[in-house]
Amino acid sequence: xYSIKVREQTKKEKDIHKRVDTQDSNMASPVPVKxxxxxxxxxxxxxxxxxxxxxxxxxxxxxFQRGYYRYYNKYINVxxxxxxxxxMVLAAYVLFNYCRSYKELKHERLRKYH
Amino acid sequence: MGLPIAVLIVMFPSILFPSPNRLINNRLISIQQWLIQLTxxxxxxxxxxKGRTWALMLMSLIMFIGSTNLLGLLPHSFTPTTQLSMxxxxxxxxxxxxxxxGFRHKTKASLAHFLPQGTPLPLIPMLVxxxxxxxxxxxxxxxxxxxxxxxxxxxxxxxxGGATLALINISATTALITFTILxxxxxxxxxxxxxxxxxxxxxxxxxxxxxx
Numbered sequence: 001x002y003s004i005k006v007r008e009q010t011k012k013e014k015d016i017h018k019r020v021d022t023q024d025s026n027m028a029s030p031v032p033v034k035x036x037x038x039x040x041x042x043x044x045x046x047x048x049x050x051x052x053x054x055x056x057x058x059x060x061x062x063x064f065q066r067g068y069y070r071y072y073n074k075y076i077n078v079x080x081x082x083x084x085x086x087x088m089v090l091a092a093y094v095l096f097n098y099c100r101s102y103k104e105l106k107h108e109r110l111r112k113y114h
Numbered sequence: 115m116g117l118p119i120a121v122l123i124v125m126f127p128s129i130l131f132p133s134p135n136r137l138i139n140n141r142l143i144s145i146q147q148w149l150i151q152l153t154x155x156x157x158x159x160x161x162x163x164k165g166r167t168w169a170l171m172l173m174s175l176i177m178f179i180g181s182t183n184l185l186g187l188l189p190h191s192f193t194p195t196t197q198l199s200m201x202x203x204x205x206x207x208x209x210x211x212x213x214x215x216g217f218r219h220k221t222k223a224s225l226a227h228f229l230p231q232g233t234p235l236p237l238i239p240m241l242v243x244x245x246x247x248x249x250x251x252x253x254x255x256x257x258x259x260x261x262x263x264x265x266x267x268x269x270x271x272x273x274x275g276g277a278t279l280a281l282i283n284i285s286a287t288t289a290l291i292t293f294t295i296l297x298x299x300x301x302x303x304x305x306x307x308x309x310x311x312x313x314x315x316x317x318x319x320x321x322x323x324x325x326x
Binding site for chain 1: 126130132140141185188190192
């Protein structure tokens with residue numbers, strides 16, 4: 001439900017952007033920087049956007065929750081989900097564990113000098 | 115092994131079990147629901163009304179241990195159930211719970227467990243001691259059984275895999291050893307059978323203590 005609300009907002013934003021760009025491209029956009037999605041932020045506004053994001057524990061938890069539901073609704077909560085949904089998660093888990101144990105695995109490479 | 119990462123890894127299997135929202139769910143949840151219904155019917159058949167209040171505990175136990183052991187078969191992963199501390203932390207409270215429940219509700223029957231029926235009179239003191247020892251060794255056996263089985267399986271996979279890699283330059287033996295690895299992994303995927311063993315043993319203990 002949350003994602004549908006955000007999608008409609010960006011469609012409205014795109015119309016606003018079109019009108020703004022025809023008039024004056026240097027003017028600051030009428031939508032506040034904080035509420036834009038990452039793809040909509042202009043490059044110059046990027047540091048400001050990063051700093052204005054919500055870094056409280058509640059904000060970070062909200063970000064994880066949004067990311068989880070985004071993945072879940074796209075790959076698993078569909079009528080004919082396949083094995084790809086869960087195997088992507090397991091592949092990411094394997095990769096995470098490989099990165100975690102890289103320091104010990106470094107010594108087992110086939111090199112003459114370690 | 116950093117402590118925060120271990121906490122994340124222990125909590126990871128819970129992500130793989132989404133909670134059902136609707137009457138007809140997606141395929142992942144439907145498969146899990148079907149498996150859980152199958153297992154719970156099988157397991158709770160032998161219990162009476164009082165024993166069946168433990169249904170949630172037993173089902174979550176089997177789901178946790180099963181998923182943790184199966185995830186440990188992925189390459190490079192860490193299995194929390196290889197740590198004896200964790201298995202003791204699971205076994206001792208659950209076993210103690212069954213014993214205390216038996217003592218509270220059926221004191222005479224629980225104490226009577228210490229002496230099997232029909233023993234000759236001179237043997238009674240020794241038998242009571244033996245039965246007490248066998249009672250107190252139950253949680254240790256539960257924990258050590260799980261730890262030893264999983265650890266031994268992982269160790270074998272590591273060793274045989276390493277041997278295969280070393281023998282690749284010296285061929286003709288390689289095919290045989292690779293086959294051994296394959297068979298061993300398949301057998302090790304009966305880690306799930308080990309879960310069955312764990313919960314079943316726990317179950318038997320609960321049954322004997324509470325319902326007899």
